[in-house]
Amino acid sequence: MNKTVKDLQNHFRQLRLSETAEELPQLLREAEKESWTYLEFLEAITSFELGKRELKSIERRIKWARFPYIKTLQEFQVEEQTALTSRQLTQLQEFSWLEQQYNLILLGPPGVGKTFLAIGLGLEAIHKGFQVYFVTMGELIQLLKTQEFAHKSQVQMKRLQASDLVIIDDLMYMAMDQREANLFFQLINHLYERSSIILTSNKSPEQWTELMGDQGVMTAILDRLLHRVEVIHMNSDSYRMKNRQHIF
CATH class of the missing domain: 3.40.50.300 (P-loop containing nucleotide triphosphate hydrolases)
Structure with missing residues (x-):
């Protein structure tokens, strides 16, 4: 296997994991710096993607709620x-x-x-x-x-x-x-x-x-x-x- 980071990013995009594709270089640098195991690296990737999806879901539901203003x-x-x-x-x-x-x-x-x-x-x-x-x-x-x-x-x-x-x-x-x-x-x-x-x-x-x-x-x-x-x-x-x- 001789895949570049850009190749992997394109694969992630094809899998509709665009947020992870953009973050991949940073995740790879952090994995190397912290000496992550394969399992830790996979956990970091999936946690990042799930977190981004949840954030987008919240943003979408706030938009659909049609609040006249935002007050917490x-x-x-x-x-x-x-x-x-x-x-x-x-x-x-x-x-x-x-x-x-x-x-x-x-x-x-x-x-x-x-x-x-x-x-x-x-x-x-x-x-x-x-x-x-x-x-x-x-x-x-x-x-x-x-x-x-x-x-x-x-x-x-x-x-x-x-x-x-x-x-x-x-x-x-x-x-x-x-x-x-x-x-x-x-x-x-x-x-x-x-x-x-x-x-x-x-x-x-x-x-x-x-x-x-x-x-x-x-x-x-x-x-x-x-x-x-x-x-x-x-x-x-x-x-x-x-x-x-x-x-x-």
Whole structure:
């Protein structure tokens, strides 16, 4: 065998290991410097390729999530609010609630950190291997109304419905007519016990019925959303709704 490094790099590229192909000269230098065994060298190559693939997967899932901005949980000032303790925030980051299809409802006026917390949890979930989708309520209604004839909406709805965690921001910021309410119910019914949902709203669930065109539909929606849910009030102590299972 008389292969050059460039020959080996081309072989790696043919095997669709392009990241390893680029890194190969450096890996060979390090192997020689550290006197790696064959096994150690193979482990270094495979670990490098897997690490790069995981990084690309995370980047792709962050792009698909469509966050309006990037804010991590490390930037969330837990000591500046009373809704969550550090221990409770740590519990949320363990994502056992997501694995069990629990929902979170973050309530409070604008500017208290509802969306910040939702995005932070979404980013953390992506890094843990989950698929996440972020959408405002206004965008969601538009997607639901155009998915039958708009290809772009169809693509986005498929990604949303395939996600482990769906974040709906500014829920019930405006009234819904009967058609919109029915479309929203169909989505919630599809996600029920398939995905977890984080909802942010400046109105409590008791007020949502007033903004829904059909109270019967709203009752059905609430029945699914509140089956297993944690409600966190972002401008005062957390409170619990009666007759429901909860996380903390």
